Amino acid sequence: xxxxxxxxxxxxxxxxxxxxxxxxxxxxxxxxxxxxxxxxxxxxxxxxxxxxxxxxxxxxxxxxxxxxxxxxxxxxxxxxxxxxxxxxxxxxxxxxxxxxxxxxxxxxxxxxxxxxxxxxxxx
Amino acid sequence: xxxxxxxxxxxxxxxxxxxxxxxxxxxxxxxxxxxxxxxxxxxxxxxxxxxxxxxxxxxxxxxxxxxxxxxxxxxxxxxxxxxxxxxxxxxxxxxxxxxxxxxxxxxxxxxxxxxxxxxxxxx
Numbered sequence: 001x002x003x004x005x006x007x008x009x010x011x012x013x014x015x016x017x018x019x020x021x022x023x024x025x026x027x028x029x030x031x032x033x034x035x036x037x038x039x040x041x042x043x044x045x046x047x048x049x050x051x052x053x054x055x056x057x058x059x060x061x062x063x064x065x066x067x068x069x070x071x072x073x074x075x076x077x078x079x080x081x082x083x084x085x086x087x088x089x090x091x092x093x094x095x096x097x098x099x100x101x102x103x104x105x106x107x108x109x110x111x112x113x114x115x116x117x118x119x120x121x122x123x
Numbered sequence: 124x125x126x127x128x129x130x131x132x133x134x135x136x137x138x139x140x141x142x143x144x145x146x147x148x149x150x151x152x153x154x155x156x157x158x159x160x161x162x163x164x165x166x167x168x169x170x171x172x173x174x175x176x177x178x179x180x181x182x183x184x185x186x187x188x189x190x191x192x193x194x195x196x197x198x199x200x201x202x203x204x205x206x207x208x209x210x211x212x213x214x215x216x217x218x219x220x221x222x223x224x225x226x227x228x229x230x231x232x233x234x235x236x237x238x239x240x241x242x243x244x245x246x
Contacts, residue, residue, distance in 0.1 A: 036191045036204075068159045070238045072225055073198060081159075081223050081240040096244060098221035100204050102195055115193045117204040121219060121244040 007069035007080045010103060010111060015062040018052070025052055028113050035116040048116070059089035078103045078111070083121070096121040130192035130203045133226060133234060138185040145176055151236050158239040171239070182212035201226045201234070206244075219244040 026049035085094035102115035149172035208217035225238035
């Protein structure tokens with residue numbers, strides 16, 4: 001499958017899950033996965049899901065502006081670099097953000113997130 | 124060496140080279156390296172150096188706001204996620220940007236850039 005199509009499909013799935021069923025994100029990570037969210041480091045699917053569930057907002061909507069991807073090496077991994085905005089319920093202005101994912105293939109032909117780094121882009 | 128220290132040292136070296144000796148960046152890439160610069164894809168150290176040299180500005184200064192890093196897998200690679208601003212000579216306002224690097228170790232104990240993705244963050 002075309003890498004750009006894979007990246008686009010992953011991004012759509014990731015943010016749709018984040019915005020509608022945040023707990024469901026746990027299935028996208030494994031034990032060795034790492035998340036750095038605004039500088040705070042977490043490791044492992046359970047801890048990462050707990051971190052995301054604990055973020056200080058309930059409803060949110062991600063709007064994606066750009067998606068870039070590149071293969072990451074011989075192991076079949078894929079780097080995905082996203083920019084967009086995050087609208088929180090009750091807030092007047094959306095927050096701009098950038099995020100990178102390093103996806104690794106699973107034996108079932110899917111991908112999991114090995115590396116995840118998120119940063120807000122302040123004006 | 125502490126991964127955060129390695130990432131910080133690389134970032135300082137990369138942007139110092141970019142801002143003072145842009146052609147010198149060729150040494151940080153190899154034949155299989157990939158750059159996506161504002162959506163434009165380039166591969167290989169020579170083509171990447173040519174692309175960076177051809178950018179429509181001469182003098183610039185990168186000011187780095189955040190640097191996050193994570194190990195990328197068993198091959199010893201490192202992901203580095205940067206945000207900052209880019210001041211072009213003659214322009215009144217600095218441009219915000221985000222950039223990610225995937226560094227791979229060299230036999231000499233250094234790192235080269237396998238993957239490089241750059242995006243401006245528009246207001």
